[in-house]
Amino acid sequence: MALPPRQSCVDHEEISLGEIKIKTKDPACMCEVEVAPQHCSVDIKSVVIPIYLKFVDVRCSIRFKTSTLCRGSSNIVGKEILHGVSGAVGPGQILAMMGPSGSGKTTLLSLLAGRSQTNLHSGSITYNDMGYTKALKRRMGFVTQDDVLFMHLTVKETLRYAALLRLPKKLSRQEKIQRADSIILELGLDKCKDTIIGGPFERGVSGGERKRVCIGQEILIDPSIIFLDEPTSGLDSTTALRILQLLHGLAQAGRTVITTIHQPSSRLYHMFDNLLLLSNGHAIFFGRGQDALPYFSSIGLNASLLMNPADFLLDLANGNISDTSIPPELEIKLIQSKGDSKVGKPPELAVQEYLVECFSSEVAFRDSSVDSPPHAKDVILPPRREWSIGWWQQFLVLMSRGFKERRHEYLSWLRVFQVLVSAVVAGLVWLHSSADSEKHLQDQVGLIFFISIYWAYFPIFVAIYTFPQERAMIAKERASDMYRLSSYFMSRTLGDLPLNLVLPLVFLLITYFMAHLKLTVGAFLLTVLSLFLIVIAAEGLGLFIGAVMMDTKHATTLASILLLIFMLTGGFFTHGLASFVKWIKYVSYTFYAFRLLIKVQYSRSQVYDCLSATGCKSIASARVMADVDLNEAGPMEDVFALLLMVVGYRILAYVALKRMNTAR
Structure with missing residues (x-):
């Protein structure tokens, strides 16, 4: 559904794309366009609005109850799980958030996607220099760590139903089905399109195919920004590589991709544009993935063995320095932590504190590290959320x-x-x-x-x-x-x-x-x-x-x-x-x-025991009917109840x- 071509892309000319309005600026339009001489035509099906995500000093706390065994009482205790994390990512880039289990990756991802259930957070999270609104949901895709799919539906049925629910009502049913079928081909799911998803007790598609189906459900709507929680979890290295290649292709199409990942292979690691390394809710590195090893080398931490860069970084995030050369400053901290018996600080915590201090003092995040373009605010989203179909x-x-x-x-x-x-x-x-x-x-x-x-x-x-x-x-x-x-x-x-x-x-x-x-x-x-x-x-x-x-x-x-x-x-x-x-x-x-x-089976006119000496009796008088009054007008009282x-x-x-x- 292409808009009529115009003679030129006039500065600040407003083009309406259904629910989205875009202000274009010369010399190029902000959206994906087909450029002919002196023309700018826009295809609504291929529009990807660029979104620049920036988060500064994000903090998050949780509250939970602790019970006292002897008194039987409970107290509400607060715990901060994110400590001033900052970062940014733009269209065409993949931001990978790495860290050990419990480091706050999923919590941060949920906050950035506007899906957190807690209000106990602070800091600035902006999308094209604007705050989060529910209208942004239509421009976001979110792939959960667990593959939440109906096990008895086929791959084709799963994606077609998602298309019928998520694509705008201006598209016909046939156009939505065609869109789902094109996604099947794009994700390489054509061979298994008629196979059921399956589950723990019923054989279906493989783990990698299931993950691609989940991604396909999200890219149906051409989201501008995609969040993925552990998309390679439980997959072999080859399948995980295919998933990352798919994400790389989505990013190259102008989308912003943010993913958490636990322990990537070296091939996966080198596909990340930006890397955010977390340790106990603290950021210990943010920047280009290729700059991570030189940065840690600059603060005196070098791997003493040849290893996967991701393994080395995760060892540091865990406070494990067994195969790492360390600087004198860190040696002093470790000696002090061992000698202070009152505090009893474990050496891993001392290493993590050192990394946090170094990152905060030397390469702390600057707000201008990823600047939104001048036209970022010209993307006008609807002020309130709208449903795709009635x-x-x-x-x-x-x-x-x-x-x-x-x-x-x-x-x-x-x-x-x-x-x-x-x-x-x-x-x-x-x-x-x-x-x-x-x-x-x-x-x-x-x-x-x-x-x-x-x-x-x-x-x-x-x-x-x-x-x-x-x-x-x-x-x-x-x-x-x-x-x-x-x-x-x-x-x-x-x-x-x-x-x-x-x-x-x-x-x-x-x-x-x-x-x-x-x-x-x-x-x-x-x-x-x-x-x-x-x-x-x-x-x-x-x-x-x-x-x-x-x-x-x-x-x-x-x-x-x-x-x-x-x-x-x-x-x-x-x-x-x-x-x-x-x-x-x-x-x-x-x-x-x-x-x-x-009352359906018996009536008050019905009799029984007619062969007895006392003669026929009304069923209504039987002892077994004590709680059922057959003399009532009918069963409507019970029907109504x-x-x-x-x-x-x-x-x-x-x-x-x-x-x-x-x-x-």
Whole structure:
């Protein structure tokens, strides 16, 4: 979609690119352009706005609770994890942040990307000399250390759904799909495009291919700045090199690339334009990667063995100088640290302090080390964030994606086998049951109680895992403004309804007719509808418990306790409940589920025990019906109560999900 060519790029001429406005300056436009004689045309699909990132004296603290064993009390303690870190990086460059585990790399990366959950930070972080706004999310890509992907989707499906959600609504569906397919070719994923992502227990693409898929999701939108957290973690050296070559190509296209990396090979190390070396939250070097070894040599630290430069730098960041020649000043510090028994300072800490002092005094960061160009502020981003597509489109895409991902889980052979076995066993136990006597009636009511309890238990323990398992995915996609939380929640809730009906229907088709329950079309259809209502009520409770706890073990324990209480007070095991526990059954969906199925199967005009000496009796007078009043107008009271729980549980689940830190 190219804009009409102009006769010239007039100084300060404003070109509108949909949501982005660019002020051009002669002699060259700020964006990627196709230059013809006396013309400047811009293709909206290839625009990469240059972003210069600068951070000065960034500090960050965390707070955590410490408990006292003897007193049982807790105190809130603060700890600074970043100590005045500074640096800068511009378009066309790769900034690598190196350091040992726990040195603050990921924390700094999150701060620079505007994704930190803590407000306890200070310092200046600017993008083209401007502060962070949520509108910048549309120009940023963030690749997490863990590959957060749906395991049952193929590579092609993963990237196509990301394109449908993230690319602007001005593009047609076919154009978005073409964009995703072009990314597949660009990343060399064509051979595995129809292979599922896979997971720990299901074979899929390789680790390197999975990482490229994650990168592909981010470069779909042509971001101006890309953040990557340990993109080579767990990969072999050859695959890691391919990933870095890919990042180098992205940088050469005018993007700004910032990545954390733990222990790169020598080949990877020489691909970094800039290097920031961290040690315990302190910067001990910032500058060009090729200048790191000469700098440490200038302060008297040289490797005594031939080794990978990255290994040497990480040894220094850890305070390890076993294979390093050291200057006299550091020798004195080490002797003093050993001799001071009161302080008991370890030698590694003394080395780190020396490195921090040297960096602060000799090559401290200067604000002008990477200057933003004069036209940096001419890039005008929207004052507020805007969604790529509307709510309804988000809902439809998420519904389609969710159905493809979860159909394997809902209709897995193990789950189908479980339901089939349960249905057949129940049918055999209650084979050809009847309601012609008190004993037989009690047995048949026992079957109805079993059906209500089984389908009150089964869905809840499936739904409990929904949000805890997808928490990382929600956090990742919501942080990128891929969709609204409400559209995700509605698609997740409504999208499961067709799948939730399949297994209960299969169960009922087997058990209902084997047990000879009420053999009329109306009774069977009403039983199906009632069972469906029970299932979605149980699922709602499971969603609520999972959203509140966000931990599957704790959620499962809580659900087991609640269901046990609901079952015991449901009106089958005992009818003479004490007043202080009697109220529980009125908030229990199992109580209303049991009553609803009873009212569908029996009516007050139905009789039993007609062959006895006392003659026919109304089923409404049977002792097993003590908690079910068949003289009522119908089951609408129970239907209304269950519908209230269906809606109420889901509202509570949404509120709990909204309060979750990742649901911004």
